[in-house]
Amino acid sequence: MKSHTVYITFNTKKRRELIRITEKVEEAVRESRIKEGFALVSAMHITAGVIVNDDEEGFKEDFWEWAEKLAPYRRDYRHHLTGEDNCDAHLKSLLVHHQVVLPITDGKLDLGPWQQIFYAEFDGQRPKRLVIKLIGE
């Protein structure tokens, strides 16, 4: 069995951003020389997510509106009594999940035609890490 681990640090200019990382994951697959296996792509913070969806500008705006509706920013979360103001980011992370697992087949990411991988930053403007871990053969 082979394994390969890559850490990526994001420090977004905006508090909330969707960052396409398909190419970063593809690069990790090439480096790993794994032909058949799995790639785990997982946020290492509890205020970020990883999604697979469409790299289309209109959709991305709809996504943010939807995430805000279902896990809205509010001042009065109890978590904010700790001095934080990012409880919505914790809930958005739970809503979309903080990770995906991608199949590796014949040495390549085995994605469908429209599947793009995104790091979803819900509370950025500071260094945040993502781990890409691959296992296989």
Next chain:
Amino acid sequence: MKSHTVYITFNTKKRRELIRITEKVEEAVRESRIKEGFALVSAMHITAGVIVNDDEEGFKEDFWEWAEKLAPYRRDYRHHLTGEDNCDAHLKSLLVHHQVVLPITDGKLDLGPWQQIFYAEFDGQRPKRLVIKLIGE
């Protein structure tokens, strides 16, 4: 390490359907001859999901009502300016997640007593692919 990959194409009659695929995944496990490992079951389209839940008719109706409430069909999504009208299907895919990972133990899917696996089609009536990928030993 062994691996085994199966693709299934769905072309549903209705736009939205829940299709039980537990037996398809069990078949892939048998074919793989893997005794201990993981089975990834993942939609290859961004308008479908994979869930593990109850094969009970009332629940399935409740599921659809719930998914429609949290990720409703609307005409006015920005994504629809591209000519599409399936933005709700993208959001439903994010809501329930597009994949699950199942444990394989002693040569069998290691599921609890009520766990059934479903492909959740949110925008069907055309060919859509699912990948089942197993790794283990």
Next chain:
Amino acid sequence: MKSHTVYITFNTKKRRELIRITEKVEEAVRESRIKEGFALVSAMHITAGVIVNDDEEGFKEDFWEWAEKLAPYRRDYRHHLTGEDNCDAHLKSLLVHHQVVLPITDGKLDLGPWQQIFYAEFDGQRPKRLVIKLIGE
């Protein structure tokens, strides 16, 4: 390839509880002697979830309020015609997902600084099982 499988049974006093299980998963990693691999932590019931988030009391209260808002308890779910009254627990399980996959690196769970793993019981007060399955080398 090595594998290791641990089952944990919960029987919560309250119907709904968040139970921190990071230490249980760490213990399974040590027992497995796996240096590089994946740990799947997955509820074996369809009325429970597994999440990675913050072990902070205020956040946990916010979490329950949020889950109740998005997947509320109601008497009139169709699923309840079977005699059950836990349809909200099924939907909460879908909302937060019933599983996570954790990377194992250098013999340890490769978590970020604030990531804690929780079993989320949505319909307890009876024995419910969780599986921790590790594969790697």
